[in-house]
Amino acid sequence: MENSFATPPSPVLRCDGCFTAISDVDVYCANCGYPLKGTSNEQKRFIYKQNKSDFDSVAFTKRVKNAGETLYYLAGYFIFAGLVNTWHFWGVDNMLAIVIPNLILAMLFVALAGYSGKKPLACFISGLGLYVIVEILIMVNNPGSIGLVSLIIIGVIIGYLIKGIKSAVDIEKIKRQHNIV
């Protein structure tokens, strides 16, 4: 008479960094690079860097979102400027020459803002270039219209857009570091 006992399944070994299944011959996790057989300090340092990357990703994603919203604000500003100019220059000969550029700019910023969710880098670079050129044209055509408050606002808007570009690049870098792409 044979007695057969079913051997209990051996517990699946899992990486402490990403919980992917590993084998006992692995020195590092093939999925995330966690030092499976490293010292306690090495493992803690890895987890710290991983958590920092996660926090940074959240911060960068927020900056990308802020930059996208900045483009919407700019679109709103040019729509508002178009409406004000239409009212102010109503009936004047060159009314369209003043109003139409505002509407074109509003449409461009709306398009850039709308598409920034899919292609943030391209849209923020384009939006920044367009905004800088528009401000230069305003400054040279009407230097008196630029005061300290305007300069601060221009600086803030440019800052948001540059941060958005840098954050989009940094998100890409984090993805590459963790081989998520």
Add this chain to the structure above:
Amino acid sequence: MNLEENVIEAKPACVNCGVALDAKSKFCNICGAHQNSQGLQEAESKWPLLKQASLFYIILIVSCALPKYVEYFDTTFWAFFFEVALWISIVAFFAINWRENKKLLRWQSFSWQKLCAYLAITVTGAFGIHYVMGWLNIVIFPNNELFDKATGSGFLYSAIIVFFTAVTPAVFEELGFRGYLMQNLLKISDERQAIYVTAFLFAILHLQIVGLAWLLPLAVFLGYIRIKENTLWYGIFIHFAFNLTACIFQLF
């Protein structure tokens, strides 16, 4: 008898220690090496490349805006000075990555049929744009501000206008935008985004909001041709033909 086919799949080797890895391994399970170090290097080089491109663009903006809008620089001397400064800057930036960029100066895909076809499309488009913009000029700009008017006459005047409006912009703008800037952006993003961003930055640099209506499609066309043919020469001739058509309307 059934023969079992034993398919031995070649396993990728670690880029650092050479040990065989699973196809899905992102890190080596023995030495921990990142298996896509090239991708990581590319990601880390994006921000420095963007800063370099920004410096290039700021130089272009300053060189274009100062002589056009600042009274002090609105003289023939300063116009020529900024023009030459622009040429030198463009050549300098193009030469930064000379080993890669010089390939764009070859014309291995040259074909008379292609060149004639592209030029025919360009000249047809230029005629169409001239008449549409002419109509818009009357409707929107009662002072006829959209077109620059010729202020002189004679062969020498015409030759100078053609040289500075058709020849040099075709050469240097292609070198700068579809040459340096596009090569830079191709390392930062994909082809479509590089074409679009280069086209957009090219178009807005002309400092004409209404002119974006024709500058943007022209620039996208030039960018597309540059990627498709992998040379600057088609773009140079297309750009020259377009600007020459505009010159002819301006002069005659």
